[in-house]
Structures are given as C-alpha cells and as structure tokens.
Amino acid sequence: xxxxxxxxxxxxxxxxxxxxxxxxxxxxxxxxxxxxxxxxxxxxxxxxxxxxxxxxxxxxxxxxxxxxxxxxxxxxxxxxxxxxxxxxxxxxxxxxxxxxxxxxxxxxxxxxxxxxxxxxxxxxxxxxxxxxxxxxxxxxxxxxxxxxxxxxxxxxxxxxxxxxxxxxxxxxxxxxxxxxxxxxxxxxxxxxxxxxxxxxxxxxxxxxxxxxxxxxxxxxxxxxxxxxxxxxxxxxxxxxxxxxxxxxxxxxxxxxxxxxxxxxxxxxxxxxxxxxxxxxxxxxxxxxxxxxxxx
Amino acid sequence: xxxxxxxxxxxxxxxxxxxxxxxxxxxxxxxxxxxxxxxxxxxxxxxxxxxxxxxxxxxxxxxxxxxxxxxxxxxxxxxxxxxxxxxxxxxxxxxxxxxxxxxxxxxxxxxxxxxxxxxxxxxxxxxxxxxxxxxxxxxxxxxxxxxxxxxxxxxxxxxxxxxxxxxxxxxxxxxxxxxxxxxxxxxxxxxxxxxxxxxxxxxxxxxxxxxxxxxxxxxxxxxxxxxxxxxxxxxxxxxxxxxxxxxxxxxxxxxxxxxxxxxxxxxxxxxxxxxxxxxxxxxxxxxxxxxxxxx
Numbered sequence: 001x002x003x004x005x006x007x008x009x010x011x012x013x014x015x016x017x018x019x020x021x022x023x024x025x026x027x028x029x030x031x032x033x034x035x036x037x038x039x040x041x042x043x044x045x046x047x048x049x050x051x052x053x054x055x056x057x058x059x060x061x062x063x064x065x066x067x068x069x070x071x072x073x074x075x076x077x078x079x080x081x082x083x084x085x086x087x088x089x090x091x092x093x094x095x096x097x098x099x100x101x102x103x104x105x106x107x108x109x110x111x112x113x114x115x116x117x118x119x120x121x122x123x124x125x126x127x128x129x130x131x132x133x134x135x136x137x138x139x140x141x142x143x144x145x146x147x148x149x150x151x152x153x154x155x156x157x158x159x160x161x162x163x164x165x166x167x168x169x170x171x172x173x174x175x176x177x178x179x180x181x182x183x184x185x186x187x188x189x190x191x192x193x194x195x196x197x198x199x200x201x202x203x204x205x206x207x208x209x210x211x212x213x214x215x216x217x218x219x220x221x222x223x224x225x226x227x228x229x230x231x232x233x234x235x236x237x238x239x240x241x242x243x244x245x246x247x248x249x250x251x252x253x254x255x256x257x258x259x260x261x262x263x264x265x266x267x268x269x270x271x272x273x274x275x276x277x278x279x280x281x282x283x284x285x286x287x288x289x290x291x292x293x294x295x
Numbered sequence: 296x297x298x299x300x301x302x303x304x305x306x307x308x309x310x311x312x313x314x315x316x317x318x319x320x321x322x323x324x325x326x327x328x329x330x331x332x333x334x335x336x337x338x339x340x341x342x343x344x345x346x347x348x349x350x351x352x353x354x355x356x357x358x359x360x361x362x363x364x365x366x367x368x369x370x371x372x373x374x375x376x377x378x379x380x381x382x383x384x385x386x387x388x389x390x391x392x393x394x395x396x397x398x399x400x401x402x403x404x405x406x407x408x409x410x411x412x413x414x415x416x417x418x419x420x421x422x423x424x425x426x427x428x429x430x431x432x433x434x435x436x437x438x439x440x441x442x443x444x445x446x447x448x449x450x451x452x453x454x455x456x457x458x459x460x461x462x463x464x465x466x467x468x469x470x471x472x473x474x475x476x477x478x479x480x481x482x483x484x485x486x487x488x489x490x491x492x493x494x495x496x497x498x499x500x501x502x503x504x505x506x507x508x509x510x511x512x513x514x515x516x517x518x519x520x521x522x523x524x525x526x527x528x529x530x531x532x533x534x535x536x537x538x539x540x541x542x543x544x545x546x547x548x549x550x551x552x553x554x555x556x557x558x559x560x561x562x563x564x565x566x567x568x569x570x571x572x573x574x575x576x577x578x579x580x581x582x583x584x585x586x587x588x589x590x
C-alpha cells in the first residue's frame with residue numbers, strides 16, 4: 001500500500017468513528033429518525049470532502065480534533081443533499097453507495113426529515129465545538145458553510161440543474177451550475193479545514209483557487225465515469241444523467257475533450273499549490289486521486 | 296386600535312420589510328428558486344415567533360436591528376418547515392395562509408430545495424450579522440437555533456408526529472412531541488431575542504419557562520381551533536388532523552379539557568414573568584393573544 005493510500009485509509013476509518021460518535025444514537029427518541037440519519041451517513045462514500053479538510057488542516061497546522069468536526073459538518077451537508085436528491089420528486093434513485101436509498105429503506109417522509117435534521121446537525125457541530133481560538137473567526141466559518149449550502153451554493157446548483165433538464169446549456173452555464181452544485185461545498189471543506197489552523201490570507205486565497213479547480217475537476221470526472229461505468233462499479237445507477245436528458249460535460253464536449261478538461265484543471269490545481277512546498281503533498285495527492293479515480 | 300394591536304401591526308409591517316430585504320431577490324440566479332423562497336416566506340402568517348423575539352428583545356434592552364435578524368432566522372426555519380410539511384409525502388396540503396402551497400404553485404422538487412435553502416439562509420443570517428458584542432455568545436445563539444431545529448427539536452417532533460398516525464398516544468407522549476415540534480422553536484425565538492440584549496441567567500431561565508408554557512399553549516389552542524374552525528377562517532385546510540387520525544389534545548382530552556389546559560398554561564406563562572414588572576408587558580399580551588386567538 002502506498003504512503004498516500006495508508007494516509008487515506010487511516011483518515012477514512014478515523015472519520016467513520018468521528019461520525020458514529022457525533023450522530024445521535026439510534027436508541028434516542030425519535031429512534032426511527034436517528035436510525036435513518038445514521039443509515040444515510042455511515043459506511044458510505046469515499047469521504048472526499050473530509051479528506052480535503054484533513055489535508056488542508058494538516059497544511060495549516062490545525063489540531064486533528066478540530067479539523068474533523070469541521071469535516072463532519074461538511075460531510076453531513078453532503079449526505080443530506082444526497083438523501084434529498086435521491087427522492088422521487090428529484091432524481092428518483094433507488095440505489096446509493098450500493099445500498100437502497102433512504103426513502104426506499106425507510107419512507108419518503110423520513111428521508112425528507114433526515115435531510116432536514118442532518119443540515120441542522122451540521123450547524124450545531126460548527127457552533128458547539130471550539131474550532132478556533134477566535135470566536136469571531138468561527139462565526140465566519142459558520143457563514144462560509146451556510147453560504148456554500150444555500151441558494152447561492154449547493155441548493156442553488158441543484159435548482160439550476162433541475163431547470164436544465166431537456167435544455168441545451170452553454171459551457172459557461174454548465175460551469176456555473178457545477179460551481180454552485182459541487183464546487184461550493186468542496187471549496188468549503190478545504191477552507192474550513194484550513195481555518196481550523198493558521199494561514200495568511202494570501203495562502204487561503206491559493207487554497208481557494210485549488211479548491212475551485214478540484215471541485216470542477218471532480219464533476220467533470222464524475223460525468224465521464226457516469227457515461228462509461230456500469231452500475232455495479234459505480235455503486236449507484238449509471239448513465240442516469242444522459243437518460244434524464246441532463247446536460248453534462250460529456251454530452252456537451254464529448255468524452256475526449258472532457259478528459260482533457262479534467263487534466264487541465266488538475267494542472268491548475270497543482271499550480272495553485274506551488275507556493276506551499278512539501279507540506280501540501282496530501283492536497284496534491286488528493287488532486288491526483290480525484291482526477292485519476294475509477295469510481 | 297388598542298395599544299397592543301398597534302404594537303403588533305407596527306412590528307409585523309416592519310418585519311415584512313426586513314424579510315423582503317434579507318431574502319435573495321427574485322432576479323438573482325437561480326431566479327425560480329429565489330422567487331419560490333420569497334413566495335413561501337413573504338405576506339404570510341401572524342409572525343408569532345418574531346413578535347415573541349421582538350418582545351423579549353425589548354425586555355432585554357436589545358437594539359431592534361439585532362433582534363429582527365434573530366427573529367428572521369427563526370421565521371425562516373418556521374417557513375421552511377411549513378413548506379416541507381405541506382409536501383405530498385408529509386401532510387399533502389394544497390392551501391397555506393390562503394394561498395396554494397409551494398409545491399402546488401411551483402413543483403415538488405422546488406419546494407424541497409426552497410426548504411433546504413431557507414434553512415441554510417437562517418444560519419447565514421445568524422452568523423454574518425453582529426448580534427452580540429461577544430462572538431462566543433453569538434456562537435451559542437447559532438447552537439440554540441440548530442438544536443431547536445434538528446432531530447431533538449422541530450424535525451424530531453415532526454418525526455414523532457408521523458410515527459403517531461393511527462396510534463393512541465398517552466398525554467406525556469403527545470406533550471413530548473409538541474415540546475419538540477412547536478415548543479422548541481418558540482422557545483428559541485424568545486431566547487434569541489433576549490440574547491441580543493443583556494439579561495441575567497436567572498432572568499433567561501424565567502423567560503425559558505415562559506417560552507415552554509406559551510409554546511405548549513400555542514399547540515393546544517391550535518388543536519382546538521383546528522377541530523372547530525372552517526377552512527376559510529383558518530386559511531389552511533381545517534380538520535385535517537382528525538381526518539388523518541392524528542392524536543391531538545382535542546381527540547385525547549376533549550374540547551373542554553383542552554381549553555382548560557390552555558388556560559392553565561396561560562396562567563403559568565404569566566407567573567413566569569412575575570419577576571419582571573411592567574417591562575414584560577408585551578410578553579404578557581402575547582401570551583393573552585396566543586391563548587385567546589380565533590385563527
């Protein structure tokens with residue numbers, strides 16, 4: 001196992017324990033809701049956002065205990081968006097991470113409340129734990145996550161996505177959609193990790209540039225994988241976007257140009273880290289991982 | 296018009312302007328989502344929670360500009376819960392405040408995202424405006440709203456409510472449900488208003504007692520009104536709870552005992568304010584209003 005792979009595995013398994021501890025226990029009232037929240041968050045996903053937060057936190061000299069609270073808040077927002085996104089009135093998907101989606105395993109009303117309660121819990125985590133010695137800075141962290149989640153962030157990106165079904169989007173519009181839909185939260189993960197430590201504003205700006213590039217690259221690669229993979233490899237229903245007549249980088253550019261775009265963004269992401277030296281190694285490796293991944 | 300009525304009208308109309316300013320404009324991308332958010336929040340409701348926040352803020356010597364940001368955050372949480380609650384997978388209601396519900400006027404996917412984005416906006420407001428000279432205290436305010444909204448607050452109450460359909464709840468269980476479902480957010484409105492100013496902990500505890508009593512009284516009166524009123528007076532579909540075989544204070548106690556319970560809670564609420572003197576007048580009048588209201 002490479003050094004990077006062991007770093008990833010160690011953090012993924014550590015993070016799973018963090019989530020198990022931070023999520024309400026399933027024997028606490030209302031039990032069914034809490035069980036469904038745990039079902040929707042635990043044992044799932046590559047934890048890309050938390051890994052980015054860990055890496056940015058390490059670069060910024062933050063204590064791991066603070067970084068993983070911030071990472072958990074971001075991951076809960078991501079998890080809630082998947083639960084709501086899978087519901088019949090949105091993408092109507094029955095499979096997620098190889099398991100039945102929340103509304104299939106439980107029911108639609110529970111899935112709705114799971115998403116709602118996970119979002120509240122994210123903001124509870126960011127406000128009840130000490131993540132910075134400066135409370136005013138921590139309030140800014142709350143704001144950062146709120147904006148990244150809201151109508152000019154992730155939820156707004158979903159709305160543009162919905163409106164785009166059956167339409168011919170131009171590249172700048174598709175990009176704006178993904179900057180909102182996927183990019184905002186990936187960027188928030190990196191910045192929140194970094195804010196747990198100490199970096200100069202110029203360094204934060206470079207990290208933000210890195211975050212924008214990997215966020216967009218993530219989506220481009222997602223579109224390429226969705227167009228190529230089969231359902232078993234992907235762990236979710238494959239080819240759905242094309243089936244749903246949603247514009248993707250692949251439908252817009254073709255597979256070759258989409259791959260080229262991901263490679264260019266990868267290069268830009270690494271360039272944004274140029275000023276950091278060896279300490280940004282994990283962020284570089286994560287950029288590689290995001291672009292090279294096969295699932 | 297009584298002195299209290301003019302106080303209420305002045306704050307209601309001022310608060311409407313606050314909401315109009317704080318909600319994203321409908322010409323900002325994503326326009327349809329922003330229009331639906333404004334549709335769901337503006338021109339609606341009695342604004343009971345904001346009025347309680349104003350009254351508690353006045354008692355605590357807070358500046359009105361701070362109080363109304365906190366009040367808006369609470370009202371956005373309330374508004375999002377109504378939008379989600381009205382969806383087909385929950386109460387499946389087509390009428391709210393005399394207007395078509397959000398998913399009827401727009402569509403289900405938009406209603407889902409409206410609720411999600413309103414919740415994010417609530418936490419954005421609490422973190423981006425200065426509401427206290429002490430940032431650490433303001434972080435506690437964020438936590439207070441997050442807990443009141445989440446699985447051990449409003450969303451949890453909804454989950455218990457769902458699970459109770461067709462069941463015979465005992466009075467303590469029904470009470471626990473409403474403490475979560477309605478009580479938590481009413482209590483948060485009062486405490487957040489108070490936290491914008493300065494009160495001693497003992498005074499905050501008394502306000503909290505007041506909040507618990509009016510929160511529960513609000514729900515008992517709601518059940519009584521729902522069992523008696525017709526749809527036109529109520530501005531929402533009447534008699535739904537009994538139709539849906541949901542336990543209410545009326546189905547459990549009968550109308551007379553439910554009225555008696557509301558009167559007792561009213562008395563307890565006033566008693567909790569005994570230590571405050573004349574300055575708690577508005578909170579007393581609001582307790583009267585909540586118990587005596589006809590709609």
